[in-house]
Amino acid sequence: MNNQVKPTDTQKLLHWIESKLEATRLTPAWFAYREMQKKVLLGAFETDTPPVPTIKLGDKVFACPNCQEASTAGEWNLATSDACGTHEITLIESKHAEESFFTCPKCGSEEDYGLLVVVE
Numbered sequence: 001m002n003n004q005v006k007p008t009d010t011q012k013l014l015h016w017i018e019s020k021l022e023a024t025r026l027t028p029a030w031f032a033y034r035e036m037q038k039k040v041l042l043g044a045f046e047t048d049t050p051p052v053p054t055i056k057l058g059d060k061v062f063a064c065p066n067c068q069e070a071s072t073a074g075e076w077n078l079a080t081s082d083a084c085g086t087h088e089i090t091l092i093e094s095k096h097a098e099e100s101f102f103t104c105p106k107c108g109s110e111e112d113y114g115l116l117v118v119v120e
């Protein structure tokens with residue numbers, strides 16, 4: 001899994017819900033579709049704007065051996081925790097990082113810490 005945003009077209013979703021509302025009129029399912037429609041109209045499923053990655057002068061960045069793209073420690077940690085489905089990961093800047101694998105934020109490939117190129 002990578003952290004790319006897959007936005008949903010709200011108008012297409014609402015159009016689909018409306019067709020289901022018509023098809024399920026006078027059935028218990030109608031109420032479920034009506035709830036769904038309300039939630040969509042209230043913006044409950046709007047995607048968050050992805051944060052703009054910022055590499056500041058002096059930041060330690062790690063280049064991926066697969067795609068050669070460089071990312072900050074924070075970006076590698078976030079992509080790795082997303083891929084693992086948990087926030088309990090070994091942080092890339094910790095002393096135990098050499099025993100761990102990290103997920104590239106750019107290509108999603110899982111990489112051995114030892115193969116990462118540290119750029120300072």
Ligand SMILES: [Zn+2]
Pocket residue numbers: 064065066067068069104105106107108109
């Ligand atoms: Zn990569």
